[in-house]
Amino acid sequence: MLRLAFGLLAESSFRCKLIQVVSSDVKPVRSMCSWTVCAHHRQRNQLSNGLQHANVRRASHSTLDPAEVRKFQAMASKWWDLQGEFAALHSMNDLRVPFVRDNLLSIHGMQQEGKPLTGLRILDVGCGGGLLSEPLGRLGADVVGIDPVEDSVRIAELHSSHDPELGKKVRYQACTLEELAEEEAEGFHAIVASEVVEHLADLDVFASCCQQVLKPGGSLFITTINKTRLSYVFGIVAAEQLLKIVPSGTHDWEKFISPEDLERLLESVGFCVEAVKGMMYNPLTGAWSWQQSTPINYALHAIKRKEEPQPDRVCPENENLEEPGRGTSYS
Template sequence: MYSKKCSRLFFRLLTESTFRFTLIRNVSSSSKSVRSLCSWTVCRNYRQRNQLSNGLPRLNLRTVSQTTLDPAEVRKFQAMASKWWDLQGEFAALHSMNDLRVPFIRDNLLNVHGVQQLGKPLAELRILDVGCGGGLLSEPLGRLGADVLGIDPVEDSVRTAEMHSSYDPNLRERVCYQACTLEELAEEEAEGFHAVIASEVVEHLADLDAFASCCRQVLKPGGSLFITTINKTNLSYTLGIVAAEQLLRIVPSGTHDWEKFISPEDLERLLESSGFYVEAIRGMMYNPLTGVWSWQKSTAINYALHAIKRKEEPQPEQTWAESENLDKPGQAPSYS
């Protein structure tokens, strides 16, 4: 009874407040269709690299100066690794979020690449799901035809994801998982993906600059980056931590650290400085009474972002050389 009263109170606060946080940008721009030029042999190399060595499990912690991995966050999700597919458990809100994030990813990719195959709109697209957990988002993207690689530093979560997807024969050759960090993958996967997804991930990372750099490294030129996360506002602290964690227990206490939240403005600046341009940002809201997510004009609590990796600009020397050749009568331009 107490939880229900608190839930109604906080939801009324949410719906009746006049937010001063407005939508930054929702740009609808037409893009040229980009077709995949090569096929992907699913998982072969990833599974080979993830085998046991000398009878000992492969360690995922890296001894480098910059890493996206926060060991404290890994310990949090290690304790919940077996609960990913409990529809009424700690991850119920993430299951419900698929109603928004899957269409958001699908529609923006179709705007960039066009329809690849009827019934399988994301066919021939290669997607990296960073912090995939138990595969809650990887599986529906695979059913849309994409070849999906889900990565997560928590090996127990990866095993849960593999087990769950194995029950669906349509996913066995389309969705693959690997226990590793993003920076480990970036060392071997240069410009290999059409899209990278980090849904409810960046608020758990240790270094966002390293994250953005690795995303740019693994994306093809013109590739898409999708992020859903929590804004850093007083309202997000009240609803996302005090209400959701401490009062309503929608997620376990201690799941989030408000200091790691990031505003859309700061995230956009970070991505712009890392070689991306932001295409769209949309506000999201979760109703704890109905368990349903909805799009909102305000980004004061949760938001979804779509950014695109900038294509390399021509080198000034090449442009100058071509213009010199064009200035000479009867001489064809040189493209060497």
């Protein structure tokens, strides 16, 4: 991350603008709160006006944040523009697809040559236009992509229709996670929620629903943004206001969550966190890379416990295992 910071600050015009914006807009960093306190802050955002679009699903006691839905409703037609607002998500596939594949293979083993995820059922929460659903389907998984924005789902269906093989492996549904949970108890081997949790109204509901729809021993994969000074400066000030990597207003720093708080939340509903890895985006190259620390973006892999934990051992904490993608580091 420091390499990126020094590279950006090397430009004097950028430096002056960055200092000006940060000095006036940067928010004070509060001490790391427990997940219950974070939930209290999130619930305040849930009390907003009703949905203004007829083609957006409604739900009560929901993960759905109407303001966030409206943002993505406005961008629904741009999911497959490789140079547009979602360019960084396209390039993120270079990290997140292998992260999901390799961790699933370490649990389930190779199922079929060329289609290693054959036989596995994966839920893509907040699938958008299908940017992650499609490559997982091409790896052989049976993928269900869900999103509350119906226009995004239609874009995903249209794009996948150009590949007849995907029609057999990937299907989409316009709904919320809690709506699906009513029908799909323990129906999936894995859930992916990539760049989603920072847009939700209620992470407690999200975690409980993930636990409900996963099979015992199933995997939950999350990529999101840490809640730090650097995440505000580079995730919002630089990415949105200066470099215009994503539209202004895409992210709300108050909704970011640290890996420590996310791990506590997941463990409280029956998960063991197996891996947390830092991620870095370089706007000059448009590429992502893995990092040992997690000051901005990070990826997390958790597993639903198969049985009630023993009193003396709930989850392995910070075990730096020598397997790909495993071990936890927050430094």
